[in-house]
Amino acid sequence: MSLEVVTLGNEILRQKAKPVTEFDQELEDTVNEMFRLMREKAGVGLAAPQVGISERFFVTEAADDIPRIFINPEIIETAQEMVSGEEGCLSLPGVWAKVSRPVAVSLQAQDTKGKIFRFHAEGWLARIILHEYDHLNGHLFTDRLSANERNKVISQYERKCQNR
Ligand code: NI
Numbered sequence: 528m529s530l531e532v533v534t535l536g537n538e539i540l541r542q543k544a545k546p547v548t549e550f551d552q553e554l555e556d557t558v559n560e561m562f563r564l565m566r567e568k569a570g571v572g573l574a575a576p577q578v579g580i581s582e583r584f585f586v587t588e589a590a591d592d593i594p595r596i597f598i599n600p601e602i603i604e605t606a607q608e609m610v611s612g613e614e615g616c617l618s619l620p621g622v623w624a625k626v627s628r629p630v631a632v633s634l635q636a637q638d639t640k641g642k643i644f645r646f647h648a649e650g651w652l653a654r655i656i657l658h659e660y661d662h663l664n665g666h667l668f669t670d671r672l673s674a675n676e677r678n679k680v681i682s683q684y685e686r687k688c689q690n691r
Contacts, residue, residue, distance in 0.1 A: 528556050528557065528560045529560070530557070530560050530561065530564060531564075531579070532568065532617045533577060533578065533579050533618060534618050534619065534620070535618055535667070537618075539576050539579055540576055540618055540662070540667065541665040543664055544575060544581045544583045544662075544664075545583065546582070546583050547583055547584055547598050547599055550598075550637070550640055557575070558586060558639060560578075561578060561586050562588065564578065565586060566588070568617050571588060571590070571655050572585060572588075572655040572656075572659040573585060573586055573617060573659070574659045574660075574662035575662075575663075576663065577618050583598070583599050583600065583663045584596070584597060584598040584599065584600075585597055585600070585659035585660070585662065587655050587656060587659060589651055589655055592652055595646075596639060597636040597659070597660075598636055598637040598639065599636060599637050600634050600636040600663070601634060601635045602634045603634055604632070604633045605629035605631065605632050605633075606629040606630045606631035606632070606649075606653075608631075609627045609630065610627070610630045611626065611627045612626065613625055613626075614658060614668045615668075619668075619669065619680075621683075621684065622683045622684045622687065624668065624672055624676060624680045626654075626668050626671050628654050628657050628658075628671075629653065630649060630650065630653060631648065631650075631653050632648055632656055632657055634646055634656065634660075669681060
């Protein structure tokens with residue numbers, strides 16, 4: 528299996544992804560390929576829509592954390608307290624911006640066998656999870672910026688694309 532990361536402008540990034548219904552070998556293979564791609568590109572999270580699959584799952588691998596898989600995630604609760612932190616995205620390579628997000632998140636998800644689990648994350652991992660979860664609903668981190676900041680980041684990104 529060979530997947531590629533799709534970038535800004537690809538419609539799939541704007542679609543609401545569909546639930547996963549088949550917990551089969553193909554799902555395992557897809558997840559493994561996503562980990563491979565994410566590591567190759569030095570990312571810390573990757574959502575299925577970013578590899579052209581409009582389904583509800585993502586993987587994470589933060590520094591000092593184990594690889595994690597979240598299938599059909601549902602957010603149960605987010606902290607009231609917000610914190611601003613630098614984010615980038617493999618679908619907008621080369622640009623970063625400060626995004627405000629809850630400091631913690633609790634969610635429920637399934638593993639690749641379909642088994643349901645609950646998970647609580649704080650800090651950097653909570654940020655990654657919320658960023659990847661946004662991808663499943665067609666949202667990019669730039670959507671969470673002020674209009675000014677968003678225009679700045681998008682034009683930075685477009686300049687980088689022209690120079691590539
Ligand atoms: Ni992203």
